[in-house]
Amino acid sequence: MVLLSTFLFDWCQWLQHTPLATTINESVWLFPLIEGSHILALPISVGMIVMFDLRLLGLVTGTKVTNQFLRWSKFGFAVMLITGVFLFITQADKAYGNPFFRTKMLLLLLLGINAAVYQLMFYPKMSQWDLAGKTPAGARFCAGLSLIVWVGVIVCGRTMAYEF
Ligand code: HEM
Numbered sequence: 001m002v003l004l005s006t007f008l009f010d011w012c013q014w015l016q017h018t019p020l021a022t023t024i025n026e027s028v029w030l031f032p033l034i035e036g037s038h039i040l041a042l043p044i045s046v047g048m049i050v051m052f053d054l055r056l057l058g059l060v061t062g063t064k065v066t067n068q069f070l071r072w073s074k075f076g077f078a079v080m081l082i083t084g085v086f087l088f089i090t091q092a093d094k095a096y097g098n099p100f101f102r103t104k105m106l107l108l109l110l111l112g113i114n115a116a117v118y119q120l121m122f123y124p125k126m127s128q129w130d131l132a133g134k135t136p137a138g139a140r141f142c143a144g145l146s147l148i149v150w151v152g153v154i155v156c157g158r159t160m161a162y163e164f
Helices: 003-018 019-026 030-056 063-090 092-097 098-123 122-132 137-163
Strands: none
Touching: 003 092, 019 030, 019 063, 030 063, 030 137, 063 092, 092 137, 098 122, 098 137
16 A cells, blocks of 8 residues: 555656646646636536436426537536646646545546446436436436535535645
């Protein structure tokens, strides 16, 4: 365990001194541009996912609109992921030791598992149960969990930024 921790910390320090990380850190406009995109992509990714979750919970209606939301959320999520990695490499050693960053990564992993469960167990027959207006309890559970965990990711992201 200690060995893994030392390896990861050394890797973070190496990452932070790569030419790409140094270029972003030394540029006047690159870091704000990346951080701005990270924040602006938030409503496109998480906002759209929230709308989809609310529909599964029966709190909003409209199949066509929410399916389109999901398409946009994939684009937003890709932007968040790419800009997040760029932000990380510029301050990898600080982020590595930060409990909020670690929690955020764990929550993102949990969200990935939750999304995979939904995709494998409920999505293949969605057109049937959705048309009948009978959302399975398991799909509702995935939606509720997703809503709660996304709030956690945002809170951790913001709190972590305060600490840097
Ligand atoms: C995909 C879902 C994600 C969401 C919803 C999210 C959300 C946030 C939020 C709300 C902030 C605070 C920004 C501010 O107010 O300054 C933030 C900052 C940050 N995020 Fe993310 N993030 C995501 C993914 C990632 C990933 C995948 C990484 C890295 C691998 C990452 C790394 C960072 C870093 C390093 C900061 C701090 C930037 C600073 O110095 O201010 N994020 N994130």
